[in-house]
Amino acid sequence: MLISLNHIYYILGALVAIVALLSFQDKGNPKRVLTGTFWGLYAISFLFGNMISPVYMGVLAIAMAVIAGFGGVRMGKHAEATVEERTAQAKKLGNWLFMPALLIPIITIIGTLGLKDFTIAGLQLLDKANITLVSLGVACVIALLAAMSLTKDKKLQPIKESRRLFDAIGWAAVLPQMLATLGALFAAAGVGQVVSDLVSAAIPVDNRFMVVLAYTIGMALFTMIMGNAFAAFPVMTAGVGLPLIVKMHGGDPAVLAAIGMFSGYCGTLMTPMAANFNIVPAALLDLPDKNGVIKAQVPTAILLLTVNVFLMYFLVF
Known part of the structure; x- marks a missing residue:
């Protein structure tokens, strides 16, 4: 090439x-x-x-x-x-x-x-x-x-x-690159299996909607913790997306990946861990509230995440 x-x-x-x-x-x-x-x-x-x-x-x-x-x-x-x-x-x-x-x-x-x-x-x-x-x-x-x-x-x-x-x-x-690498390390270390066991114990896995809800919200929450959707994706997809949505319920992997990442981005909007997106702009603009960007984004993020739950449910199967 x-x-x-x-x-x-x-x-x-x-x-x-x-x-x-x-x-x-x-x-x-x-x-x-x-x-x-x-x-x-x-x-x-x-x-x-x-x-x-x-x-x-x-x-x-x-x-x-x-x-x-x-x-x-x-x-x-x-x-x-x-x-x-x-x-x-x-x-x-x-x-x-x-x-x-x-x-x-x-x-x-x-x-x-x-x-x-x-x-x-x-x-x-x-x-x-x-x-x-x-x-x-x-x-x-x-x-x-x-x-x-x-x-x-x-x-x-x-x-x-x-x-x-x-x-x-x-x-x-350098955060996006480092956090994406961290996500791959977590997946290789078996964190995805731990997440799968926890989800399986907490929700009825035979219920399609509950599995979708766990995956989309889990992507957002794990992204908030990790600060990057690329870090959350391999863990949540290995733990919930592939074994429960794709293999158990026959979901479409392409739809799963697209909407799953979008759900993770909703978490990006709500966390200071995504410093390059939410904290740096506040510093560059000299905002009096360093969390001002996050506060402005939270309503949009929650609305988008809610829409993603239903998009995933109606499109992935």
Whole structure:
């Protein structure tokens, strides 16, 4: 194949490596060595993750956690345009500003639905096993090039802006990847079987609605605990979804996965554990209540979760 998921990882790893280098060079950051080391280790996970043994990758993850835990990841010094300069640039570009952002979903859909069987000289253009993720990665690269062409910014400016965003989010930027890995570890450790035993003891498993209710609400609750639906999915699906909904009651696995993940996202809206979604935005916007984002999202999350319960019940069987 011509473009695989590894190629996307290499591009992202190169970006994070440059961010690490800029952090090392930032004399305005009192923690520049630790901050640069943190992003450097993160870059290694993308660039050499398939070459490093799981043991050493675990050591790398622990090192990152120690650096972040002791406050080693700090905001650097950034040269930012004034409000007047940004306003003038926005007026000059007008609605064209939205073009790069709109390109991402459009190209992702085109790649996912239209190019999954496309070949060049007998080679698959995009990795069919990860068609959506590869299409998304290609879309982001194209959108970046379009943005650079549109704004006429210097070649290194997108990297500097990326570093500013990494600094603003801080260590929370790595949470989705880490929590998804944690979910896989929980599943491998047999937590799913424990969950299955607990659910089987608590509800009548021959009742389809009760099983669906346990799975959807369990996805939301476990996501609130873990902070990420990707971490909750393997545990709840192995413990409740597959053995009870699919195998016992003959449910559709595709519907189970889609609505199950959506139920997990409802939990994401209601937990401070999803720091990159709920706590970081509050900090970036200087909200007086750090839980203000969560409080605003709770009614929507509960309504969506209720709808998901009935969607799952009527569509999965």
